Amino acid sequence: MDFQPTDLQRSVADLADRLLRDAAGEGRSIAALDTARWYDAALHQQFADSGLYGIGVPEALGGSGLGMREACSVLERIGAHGGRVPFLSNVVLAAMPLARFGRSARQSDVARRIASGSLCATAALDEPAMETPFGLATSAVRSGDGFLLSGIKTSVSAGMMADFVLVPARMEDGESGLFLVDVTSSGVARELQVSADGSPEALMTLDAAPVAGDMVLGGEAERASVLDWIVQRARVAVAACQLGAARRALGITAEWVNQREQFGRSLASSPMVALRAADVYIAIEALRLTMWHAADLLAADIPASDEASSAKYWASEVGSLTAATAHLLQGGIGVVMESELPWLTLRQRHLEFQFGAARQQLAEMGARLAAA
16 A cells, blocks of 8 residues: 555645644643543634534535545544544544444434534443453343433543434344434433543443434444444544654654753763664554554455554554653653643553553454454
8 A cells, every 4th residue: 555645635634733733732731631621612613614524424414525544634633732622533433434324314414413513423432341342231122113222331532522422232133233322312321531631531321221213323234343343443543643642742752852961962862862762763653554554444445453453552552652752751841731741641641542452452353363
């Protein structure tokens, strides 16, 4: 594959970069830990007005008809600048599955409203004590023309501000299904969870929550594969965010060691410093290559379970390595909350565990290899 971005990818990335740079400074203060004010309403509206939420939504529904490559280009910039907008949730976790598997006018309407920025949607992929996203304890029981959902979902990205949530659940025949849940429905309760970087997530409890039949994604033949489809894209999307954060952290560190002097010599001239930075650079390149390889396959609608797990593995490893090295080389300045590095570190820590950390990715790839 060609790892060079297309002109279209550069255009959407430059647009996102411009919007995010204007808003980035506002997040670098202790006040940003106030979860109630975490999302930037003005930036959210700018993303909607510029059409960025329309990535992944067909033109017929008011979107741009773009795909995974363009979404990852934006997510890389969000990772670098810490954009406080629900782009990953809206676009990758909700709009893309709705565009691909939506079968009803109501589902199409939700996708249309995501593109316009008039509502927020997400997906609830994790459960307490869950080893993999596919070991579902949440159940879906047939009730008339619809279903009743019961279970607990945790760490739901943008879950407190979402109007609709895509909920995977185990159906009575043992197959998984993906259900579009209106959070105002009876039997739906949400509690605030605060992630490592201060972003709000939700603990979502479903107690016989009703879902109409036309709010189930995919046809009969597709339902078993829908969950794997969305998990692959979620992992690659997080890897794109981590790539942006890691590159930015390494860039800040390089600037620092080139400016800082000890005993009349630049820190960058030290072999130890150069080797540490080189190790991080090589790991970031591994993440870049695996992430874009997986994104390229997914953009062509080619299944990429192993490639997505590989990208997420490197994302988790790179996040930890980059943060540790950046703080080692920058010293005390790395914990000054008015600077950029601490916020990058918190973001990297959050991304490291989102949708499965490194060990989980290796375990899943090993299981698939053993089953082959």
